Amino acid sequence: MNEEIAxxxxxxxVERLRIPEDExxxxxxxxxxxxxxxxxxxxxxxxxxxxxxxxxxxxxxxxNFQSIRTLTQYVEEHKED
Amino acid sequence: xxxxxxxxxxxxxxxVCALGDDAASCAASAFSGKSGIKDVAxxxxxxxxxxKGAEVDLSDSELCKDKYDRTTLLxxxxxxxxxxxxxLDLEKEDRTRAGxxxxxxxxxxxxxxxxxxxxxxxKPADKEDILRMPASAIANNVASHFGLDGITANIVNACAAGxxxxxxxxxxIRAGKADLFVAGGCDSFSSLAYAGFHALHAxxxxxxxxxxxxxxxxxxxxxxxxxxxxxxxxxxRGAKIYCDILGAGVSxxxxxxxxxxxxxxxxxxxxxxxxxxxxxxxxxxxxINAHGTGTSKNDEAEFLSLRTLFGCREDLSVSSTKSMxxxxxxxxxxxxxxxxxxxxxxxxxxxxxxxxxxxxxxxKEKAGGIxxxxxxxxxxxxxxxxxxxxxxxxxxxxxxxxxxxxxIRDERNTDPIYITxxxxxxxxxxxxxxxxxxxxxxxxxxxxxxxxxxxxxLDRFSDLALLSGIVALEDAGITVDDTNAxxxxxxxxxxxxxxxxxxxxxKLVIEKGIxxxxxxxxxxxxxxxxxxYLSIFTGIKGYNITIANGxxxxxxxxxxxxxAIRRGDENVMLANGTDExxxxxxxxxxxxxYIDGGVVLxxxxxxxxxxxxxxxxxxxxxxxxxxxxxxIARHSASYAVTxxxxxxxxxxxxxxxxxxxxxxxxxKTVYGFxxxxxxLDDILNGAVSEIWKDGIEIRNVRAGxxxxxxxxxxxxxxxxxxxxxxxxxxxxxxVSFGAGGIYSAVVLKKA
Numbered sequence: 012m013n014e015e016i017a018x019x020x021x022x023x024x025v026e027r028l029r030i031p032e033d034e035x036x037x038x039x040x041x042x043x044x045x046x047x048x049x050x051x052x053x054x055x056x057x058x059x060x061x062x063x064x065x066x067x068x069x070x071x072x073x074x075n076f077q078s079i080r081t082l083t084q085y086v087e088e089h090k091e092d
Numbered sequence: 093x094x095x096x097x098x099x100x101x102x103x104x105x106x107x108v109c110a111l112g113d114d115a116a117s118c119a120a121s122a123f124s125g126k127s128g129i130k131d132v133a134x135x136x137x138x139x140x141x142x143x144k145g146a147e148v149d150l151s152d153s154e155l156c157k158d159k160y161d162r163t164t165l166l167x168x169x170x171x172x173x174x175x176x177x178x179x180l181d182l183e184k185e186d187r188t189r190a191g192x193x194x195x196x197x198x199x200x201x202x203x204x205x206x207x208x209x210x211x212x213x214x215k216p217a218d219k220e221d222i223l224r225m226p227a228s229a230i231a232n233n234v235a236s237h238f239g240l241d242g243i244t245a246n247i248v249n250a251c252a253a254g255x256x257x258x259x260x261x262x263x264x265i266r267a268g269k270a271d272l273f274v275a276g277g278c279d280s281f282s283s284l285a286y287a288g289f290h291a292l293h294a295x296x297x298x299x300x301x302x303x304x305x306x307x308x309x310x311x312x313x314x315x316x317x318x319x320x321x322x323x324x325x326x327x328x329r330g331a332k333i334y335c336d337i338l339g340a341g342v343s344x345x346x347x348x349x350x351x352x353x354x355x356x357x358x359x360x361x362x363x364x365x366x367x368x369x370x371x372x373x374x375x376x377x378x379x380i381n382a383h384g385t386g387t388s389k390n391d392e393a394e395f396l397s398l399r400t401l402f403g404c405r406e407d408l409s410v411s412s413t414k415s416m417x418x419x420x421x422x423x424x425x426x427x428x429x430x431x432x433x434x435x436x437x438x439x440x441x442x443x444x445x446x447x448x449x450x451x452x453x454x455x456k457e458k459a460g461g462i463x464x465x466x467x468x469x470x471x472x473x474x475x476x477x478x479x480x481x482x483x484x485x486x487x488x489x490x491x492x493x494x495x496x497x498x499x500i501r502d503e504r505n506t507d508p509i510y511i512t513x514x515x516x517x518x519x520x521x522x523x524x525x526x527x528x529x530x531x532x533x534x535x536x537x538x539x540x541x542x543x544x545x546x547x548x549x550l551d552r553f554s555d556l557a558l559l560s561g562i563v564a565l566e567d568a569g570i571t572v573d574d575t576n577a578x579x580x581x582x583x584x585x586x587x588x589x590x591x592x593x594x595x596x597x598x599k600l601v602i603e604k605g606i607x608x609x610x611x612x613x614x615x616x617x618x619x620x621x622x623x624x625y626l627s628i629f630t631g632i633k634g635y636n637i638t639i640a641n642g643x644x645x646x647x648x649x650x651x652x653x654x655x656a657i658r659r660g661d662e663n664v665m666l667a668n669g670t671d672e673x674x675x676x677x678x679x680x681x682x683x684x685x686y687i688d689g690g691v692v693l694x695x696x697x698x699x700x701x702x703x704x705x706x707x708x709x710x711x712x713x714x715x716x717x718x719x720x721x722x723x724i725a726r727h728s729a730s731y732a733v734t735x736x737x738x739x740x741x742x743x744x745x746x747x748x749x750x751x752x753x754x755x756x757x758x759x760k761t762v763y764g765f766x767x768x769x770x771x772l773d774d775i776l777n778g779a780v781s782e783i784w785k786d787g788i789e790i791r792n793v794r795a796g797x798x799x800x801x802x803x804x805x806x807x808x809x810x811x812x813x814x815x816x817x818x819x820x821x822x823x824x825x826x827v828s829f830g831a832g833g834i835y836s837a838v839v840l841k842k843a
Contacts, residue, residue: 047545054611
């Protein structure tokens with residue numbers, strides 16, 4: 012996993028979605044009970060990743076939104092350098 | 093024969109929206125299925141996926157020559173028409189008995205946009221824009237414009253606000269607090285709402301298509317205004333009567349901050365309450381003007397609610413006029429009320445516009461037998477009609493109009509109401525700080541079981557209200573569960589609402605464009621989000637309104653909450669005052685020139701639990717004090733002026749004392765509102781020395797917490813209640829003021 016991308020995603024989640032930084036690690040289940048994201052947050056994540064990496068995640072599968080790790084993998088695979 | 097003393101009748105109509113500049117032209121379009129939706133003209137939507145809007149084609153100066161925020165101007169236009177239509181001669185009226193209750197969602201968003209756009213472009217700030225920002229200013233502006241001195245209120249429950257304001261006007265008339273109201277709703281077209289719904293992907297790409305393609309809303313603007321009077325008042329002046337307003341129902345989903353409950357439970361609760369309060373049966377309803385926004389979530393839940401409650405009644409007609417007016421947010425309920433009354437008047441019901449070909453077959457299947465009117469109006473002698481409004485925050489409202497008088501459910505009682513719980517969140521002044529700020533660290537919430545997964549969504553305003561609400565419930569020993577959730581309600585009072593979140597959202601839109609609003613922040617920009625979160629966290633499903641009306645909203649909330657108990661709607665009410673303080677608000681107050689006079693700002697939230705005597709006895713509740721009487725009085729002044737309005741304070745105090753059935757000499761202590769501003773302190777001292785010539789003890793609660801506005805107003809009552817529990821005196825009085833010369837007074841009695 013690209014740590015640089017993961018760190019940027021984490022920072023984005025903390026800033027845009029006000030997730031307490033100390034409660035968020037790369038494998039935290041984003042849409043589960045711990046972090047508790049919902050559909051509105053997923054819109055915000057899509058916009059955030061588009062801003063950061065130019066990667067469009069709209070319409071992509073739920074499994075990609077599970078954690079920072081899966082988001083990072085998606086970005087790595089779809090990022091155009 | 094129906095009891096005329098309980099009747100509230102509509103005697104005047106006014107309307108401005110994308111369909112036209114007056115009620116007649118709007119109705120002509122709506123009943124011919126003509127839509128007012130066009131490409132947006134107010135701002136550039138080139139980078140947005142949608143370009144549709146339903147704007148009013150009158151400029152600000154064409155609406156009214158006076159300078160106000162556009163939301164106020166739209167309302168003045170509609171109110172002027174309604175007053176003229178009603179034939180009211182204001183010169184002959186007792187103006188202290190004529191009030192203004194308005195619903196709004198976005199309030200002064202156009203002025204917020206302008207102020208921060210100027211700042212972004214490096215232009216000097218216009219102080220007047222600051223005074224036009226809060227929703228609190230609107231009813232006051234309208235009342236002052238027409239010279240009305242009765243109760244004012246801005247009901248700020250987003251898209252249900254327009255319907256709730258009509259219900260609120262009837263409640264106050266039936267409680268004997270006024271003879272007539274200019275009531276309705278208003279909202280201007282704004283980049284705030286457009287960017288917000290755009291970010292949520294809730295805008296339809298084409299014209300909205302309610303109960304049809306249901307692929308999103310089209311935002312509109314406008315104002316609908318009704319003149320609502322007591323029957324006796326209308327008859328005494330020989331007014332023509334359009335219809336009766338029978339009853340209304342207000343409920344809370346306790347589910348999600350933007351989405352309605354998919355099972356429609358909250359919507360059905362509001363509809364059931366409206367039907368019950370109106371003294372009619374489901375079979376009596378001839379036509380429903382549905383909320384019908386055109387989002388899939390709303391339309392599906394509403395289809396389900398209507399089919400569940402009304403079965404497959406083929407003689408029930410339903411339509412959504414939003415297909416033509418657009419969704420006018422806080423004005424929606426009032427605009428739809430005017431069109432619903434027009435339907436009864438004309439003997440025909442308006443359609444939902446925009447169905448094509450196969451759409452009609454699909455509709456037939458989804459409607460399940462109910463007569464959903466598509467494309468063309470239908471001749472029908474609708475005698476009893478309903479209008480529904482559902483909002484962000486999970487707030488639902490339903491109201492019933494009738495062509496002929498009916499006996500309504502009237503269980504209003506004057507049994508004692510007790511304060512049985514108190515929750516206080518106030519600020520402290522750090523070393524070297526210039527104001528008082530509250531500690532809202534996550535640990536304070538964790539102590540009460542609020543997890544960070546929930547808490548992170550809330551803005552500061554919602555944080556404050558949530559914390560004081562939870563603490564108050566705990567103090568009262570009330571646990572909300574399935575057995576009592578429907579019997580508990582919430583009234584939030586605020587002066588400035590969630591202004592920090594609103595400003596931050598607006599700045600983002602100014603800097604990054606309308607297409608880049610934040611889906612995360614937008615739900616918090618509505619004033620009723622705090623009441624919504626409180627209901628979601630606690631599970632409270634009853635009455636739920638938010639009043640924005642200057643500092644005194646924190647006492648006005650107590651009166652509205654007491655009235656909900658007196659009507660028999662709820663057993664327990666949370667009455668609250670909340671205002672936040674961040675650097676954004678501190679700067680706005682400074683630039684408005686407000687804190688130059690020695691005022692030190694604060695923030696906070698105070699909730700008092702009000703409980704019916706029956707519920708309090710049954711639970712064996714601790715009683716701090718009894719709420720014995722209350723009153724509001726106004727002396728019309730511009731929003732920035734306090735001087736010269738003191739006679740209204742004297743009136744509010746005397747009326748509250750009289751409401752409590754006592755005399756001034758029975759009062760031991762006055763809990764005042766002095767805050768270091770000399771004109772204000774003089775008004776308090778002047779009124780007190782006029783009523784209590786030999787002097788009386790005055791306590792000012794702002795000394796250690798700062799001017800926390802609506803929170804300070806509720807705090808004065810909470811302090812009085814604390815003291816009453818221990819004191820030897822039998823009665824005390826809490827008073828508060830609001831910008832524009834409105835005063836409220838509440839009398840407490842030893843329990």
